Amino acid sequence: MRLLPLLFACYVLAYLDRINVGFAQLQMKSDLAFSDAVYGLGAGIFFVGYFLFEVPSNLLLQKIGARKTITRIMVMWGLISMGMSLVHAPWSFYLLRFLLGIFEAGFFPGIILYLTYWYPARYRARVIAVFSSAFAVAGVVGGPLSGWIMNDMAGYWGLEGWRWMFIIEGLPTCLLGIVVFFFLDDKPTAATWLSDDEKKFVQGEIDAENASGPSKHGLSSYLIAMRDPKIYVLSLSWFFFVCGIYMMSFWLPTIVKEMGVSNPLHVGFLTAIPFTVATVGTILIGMHSDRRLERRWHCALPAGIAGAALIGLIFVHGNVYLSFVLLSLASLGIVTTVPQFWAILSEYLKGTAAAGGIAFVNSLGLIGGFASPFALGWIKTSTGSLDMGNWLVGSGMVLGGVLILLAVRPRECV
Template sequence: MTTTAVHSGAADPAFEDATYRKVTLRLVPFLLLCYVVAYLDRVNVGFAKLQMLGDLKFSETIYGLGAGIFFIGYFLFEVPSNVILHKVGARIWIARIMITWGVISAAMMFVTTPTMFYVLRFLLGIAEAGFFPGIILYLTYWYPSHRRGRTTTFFMTAIALSGVIGGPLSGWMMQSFDGRNGWSGWQWMFLLEGIPSVLVGLVVLAYLDDRIVHAKWLSNEEKALLQRNIAAEDMHKEDAPIGKVLSSPRVWLMSAIYFSFVMGLYGVSFWLPTIIKQTGVKSPLDIGLLTAIPYGCAVAGMVLVAYSADRTRERRWHIAIPALLGAVGLVLSVQWHNNTVLALLGLTLATIGILTTLPLFWSLPTAFLAGTGAAAGIALINSLGNLAGFISPYAVGWLKDMTQSTDSGMYLLAACLVAGAALTVSVPARMVNK
């Protein structure tokens, strides 16, 4: 990336901070909105489950397989999708992703058989492949590593915000629209929550800039500062061939860590409404309102821990400790499953811990990957890690069918979080603390 002469004020920390504030205000709220509608379309099947299993006579295992098969399509197309994004630009490719997944998500309302359920979930995974790692890659075009922790966290608070917004919204839709036009509440939910993805995808085409040089809303001095900082950091990274990146032991270690954390994430995302229902809460709206509590608390936890990690420039323990807290929370939710208040307390601790690990995790691989190698490496880590999105709901569903309880599934997810914490602290500090 070329650099140009830098305004004399560029060395001034105040000028630099103001420039990054300007970039953040322009990009991050919009990217967060994109991820909120994306994540809502990915996990709203957890709410649909409250009604559709009874309507369609699906077993817990069928649900778990359908919820998880999304990630097979996601896995198969993740790396090529992210490489295409790096080549053609984020604006066109992210818009394509959002529009196609919005249409497919809305089509979930027509599911009547297990095969239709599996096929549409698989196609939804293909449609969304490349979105999340594409945004992580996109942020490396704008921010150096020591500023990316907080930025990535603000973006990934979308997971928690989708729970805060989506839980009550999904519950309200399912309860209020049930029976209208002869459709069940879960059918209305899929339709109404698919439309925003299409609309936001169209806005992406007009709003997003591919690179710093394309940003007409930045002055030449601001562009020069941003380009200089990115170029200086990229000098210490390796833009390795795709084949070398995909066979790198460091990339596979990152994949194993992320896999462990995603096991916990989708255990909570797909089963939180069910666990709350098992404590004795019956109304879909009440369940939706209660699911907002863990996610709302997680937003605060994510931001505070990310601020501490960026301030101290320490990554490993800021990831490992929340992972361990997440494991403790899952175990407590099992121990207190007969008490709604105490179970919700355990689930809140679990959600805070699990969601806090995820954005900070991405400061690890982006500390040593650059260029096309970064596009491929980030996509491989995300795709392998998200295979846990297939295994986690399927394993919990199968264990629930076998034992008539989600307890053993939560113990499995807690063990995965502990393993992820141990692998994280095994990463050399000099490689990632920058």
């Protein structure tokens, strides 16, 4: 209970700072005369910086420890997030989003790696589910919070509401990064709050699992991942899931606004509905996965449901209630794939080889974080609608689930 609440809070802030641009664009596009294509490119260019620096960041975590690495990441990305309030032209928007990606690089896979230092595989799906549900919670909390700031803070000291949103939501990240430095322990053996017997028990459990896997370190662990064909199949599956994640993260406020909701605060509350469903469902499905010791179908079925729901949205234009049902199902399916996918991967990549492998898969998959918002922005600018994007992302979610079933044998993820 000491680790997860702190890591959960860190990820809520991380994800909020990553996606609050989805709310900012409700005002920013008109204030700065940005097209949907400019917004989509700026939202996606975050992942270029993230891709370039993720693997080095994860390898550095293995060398210097999670406490220093996560502190560095959080303080720097908090400052850059606050700096987003200075955006005044497309080039500054692109530059700051790129820098945000650089400084946030390695956070999520670093935490996944860190959790393998503390939790045996049999508990990992529910632990990762709780941690990963933070990005759904960020949607639940961040929607109303962002909407309130943009609505009620507009005009203070001559600043637009979206500028205040970046400042107010970036500052807590810096402060929590400092807290991490003083309260996070790198490994069980360094935990002053565990007794000697508890340290030996926890470390013994982890060492016993790692003994069955490769024990390469640093760059060697990264090269092991690059030589494994299955890693590329899993990366492709993660790519499709990431496209779904960032369609919901960056475009959900726009989808709700186009239902006829103009007030940012109302948009914020309505976007919280799908993420609330996703938060509860992800944790329950993660617990069921651990009880059954089954990962493949717990990942593939939600992916298929999400894909069907996204495609179904195309056929219910004008029906607000049915649209929200489908948005909730899509959110539930998309969010659920995250902990299940990472439970599969962290159990497949044993030992310290996980450091390079986890970062490698995540960095390849996160190309979808660039492709999805960029393509959707271009599609919406060209066609005036996201329908084609729903087809593409929905089909990708289904294909990602199929790849999981084909690539992973049951005994590799239990």
